[in-house]
Amino acid sequence: MKAVEVTGSIDEQGNLRIDEPILGMTNQSKVRVIVLFPEAIEEVDPDDTSIEEVKASLKRALQEAKAGQRIPLSQMWEGIDAE
Template identity: 60%
Template sequence: MKAIEVTGKIDSEGNLILDQPIREITYPYQVRVIVLVPEPTAAEEIDPDDTPVEEIKASLRRALQQAKTGQTRPISELWDRIDAE
């Protein structure tokens, strides 16, 4: 038995979608499939304190727009607010 390693994804319907076609065999061909699913590590686990990416992007867009329109504050004012906390 010959082993060919490829990567892919399983879609919402449970179908295996390969990232690229397998060209080493002649089709049609009966195969065995072993699916290895990585388990999340501690670093990959969802942190409830993490801000969602879309929220971060929206905040950056607002900040960029404010900077473009001159709606900024002097850095000294920002430092004063940091010291107050």
């Protein structure tokens, strides 16, 4: 038996919807499915930053650097109490 890990979701009717097709299947035989899901609602970590936000921040930083809007490294540490 071969194992393939995929992600998906359960719709309102309780049907499993796989995010992407499983490639390499040559026959249409029955499969065994093990569904893993969190027992409780996961809390959103406020420190998690979305990929879109990170990309936008990096793009802004690159544009600022190209425009000469940089802060010298020596000034970056001013006001930061690092022990």
